[in-house]
Amino acid sequence: MNHTPSNIKLHSKSRVLEVAFDDETFMLPCEYLRVHSPSAEVKGHGPGQEVLQEGKELVNIVALEPVGNYAVKLIYSDSHNSGLYSWDYLYELGSERKEKWQNYLKRLSDKGTLRTAQETDYHLT
Template identity: 45%
Template sequence: MTDDSAPWPTELRVSQDKKTLTIAFNNGERHDLSAEYLRVCSPSAEVKGHNPSQKQTVPGKRNVEIMKIEPVGNYAVRIHFDDMHNSGIFSWTYFFELANEPEKHWGVYLQELEQKGLSRDL
């Protein structure tokens, strides 16, 4: 179920190099989200876990690419990445959160990498 008052995408466009997803929202906002950011913040059980204690920090995704996007009903899409990850369902609400709260996601991810001695590179 989605909040009808929440912004929703009017356009999703993968860049020619497959490294960026541009999202335009019905409120006029437009955001470029890197494939790496989307991959490491995937809402899948593999990344998020089934509860906060199961959350995984996924290293080595600096060069990941978006291979395909497929609709899931009228509320989300599934992104297929070139590392074969495709189990995350990205809702419109989650896209909007990723676009507008990068420190909550990207900043925490970078801190986790550092704390665990991991790298964005393979």
Template identity: 45%
Template sequence: MNASNNHTSTHTPSTPDAPVPTRVHYHKQARELELGYASGDTYRLPVELLRVYSPSAEVRGHGGDTAVLQVGKKDVGLQNITQAGNYALKLHFDDGHDSGLYSWNYLHDLATHQHAYWNNYLERLEAAGASREPAGIQFKQL
């Protein structure tokens, strides 16, 4: 599915353990991925959150506690979304990042705990003296 415009896709459930979205829709203007479930629950995940919590080894690190803090991702969007079998989505970001598969379980976890993930991300940025702003647009408080 191409993410150049708003896109909607329908998926069928695979296992009761993995809440599988019945609807996936990318809101390009808002830079949000909407996940709708058979239960009626709907979540909108900011693309920035999806990017900074990418399940790829590049972001999570190659084992242990070596996660790489992602900075400057405030304006990141999606170029493409592809389904990986019946268990995951592969998100292609407009900053070139496209490794890592977002399993249904992982997407549901991000959706249902997004405020905790977001606050953790902001705390890590602050501790590192880093910013959400893309390089070259760093704002400093005077």
């Protein structure tokens, strides 16, 4: 599918990226976007090579850089700046947020990693 956002707005104080498409608007917390970065550093170079991202509860986006007419590069406060978020991937992250977030929490739990709850958690459940 081809999804193109009509508006992207960063809410720095609440650490949420608002992405509006014609049919839906998603509120995507920076932590959620960071742990689901499409970069090779996070996704690996193939199935089973994913690297679990830990300790990203307070990460924020410090800059957004448009990439042509198909993606945005997000630059995070932890210096992570690789990986291009295509419009379709942002739509997928929005529409599958609950499932992807629960899977992430399960992976943390399975590893025995404790996650510090934050006030922005309500955006994720």
